[in-house]
Amino acid sequence: MSKIERDPVTGYTTTGHDWNGIKELNSPIPRAVIIFIIITHLAALVGWILLPTWPLGRTFTKGVLGIDQKTDLAADIAAANTARADWMAQMTTLDFDAIRADPDLMARALETAAPIFGQNCEPCHGKGGTGGPGFPRLSDNTWIWGGTAADIAETITVGINSDHPDSRFAQMPAFGRDEMLDRAQIGMMTRYVQTLSNGVIPGDPSEAAMLFQENCAACHGEDARGVEGTGAPNLTDAAWIYGGDAASIWQTLMNGRQGHMPTWQHRLSTADIRMLALYVETMPERAQ
Incomplete structure (x- = not known):
């Protein structure tokens, strides 16, 4: 041992x-x-x-106390919806001018719309509505379909080139791919569009100016400043959706463009859409 x-x-x-x-x-x-x-x-x-x-x-096992976080959360959400039912109803029934005239109601609308924008719009239009290739900037005062809250609400509701029966529709033809213009003319038009920062020169006798009037003026206007509500953007400013460099413009003329914005009617409530429209309408003001 x-x-x-x-x-x-x-x-x-x-x-x-x-x-x-x-x-x-x-x-x-x-x-x-x-x-x-x-x-x-x-x-x-x-x-x-x-x-x-x-x-x-x-x-x-439920436990003697019967605590259920899912039920508690549902009750909290129901209580929150009840508490804001009155002013949410106003978002649906009042016109936009009346909402703007009520500082408290307008503040509620903007505060509530901020996360709605972040969850649904920011992935395409960028944080703060700064836009990106193929997606318009929302924080400036350049609008294709109209920048009033009513216009914006309509765009959000029906979308652009969406499956909504009343969708806004716009398409840039493929002038090169569909052989409406040859490659030399595409190159000529590319250079011409890049000179339009000061607008179209009246009576310009150049071949490029004549090609523009024959092929582009019907949508973009004889002065190239676009026609709001038709989806044809202003070509004389610095706002470009697909890029204003020569390569991007050439690609646009050659193969055309057809942007897409989904209809949000089935995902967002009428009140959500109207608050979001007010939020987007005020983006240029907040961006200054």
Whole structure:
């Protein structure tokens, strides 16, 4: 039988393990640790009894207190909807001028619309409505389909080139691909469009100016400033949806463009759409 060795300082026996003269003591677990373990196990037992705890196939133990976070959340949402029912009804029934004239109501509209924009519009139009390739900038005062809240609400509702029966529709023809213009004419028109920052020169006898009047003026206007509400943008400003460099313009003329904006009628409520329209309408003002 091995001899039991006891540490002369603490009085505890050793385990027999020795590391370079350092011997491991067979000391008991501290009382504080034992008390902590007992308390935590008792707390867990109480939690099992009082709270939803154990999964049982498709259900779970409900607990004596009957706490259900899903039900609580639904109740909180219902209470919030009840609390804002009055002013949300005003968003649907009042005209935009009346909403703008009420500072508190307008503030509620903008505050509520901000996350709606972030969740539904920002992925395409960018944070703050800064736009991007193929998606118009909303934070300037350049509008294709009209920039009033009523115009914007209509665009949000029906979309552009969407499956809504009343969708706004616009398409830039593929002048090159469909052989309406040859490559030389496409190049000529590309250079001409880049010179339009000051508008069309009346009576310009150049071949490029004549090609523009014959092929483009019907949509973009004889002065190239676009026709709001038709989807044809102004070509004399610095706002470009697909890019104003030579390569982008050439690509637009060659292969055409047909943007798409979905209809939001089935995803957003009428009140949401109207608040969002007011939010987008005021974006240029906030961007200054």
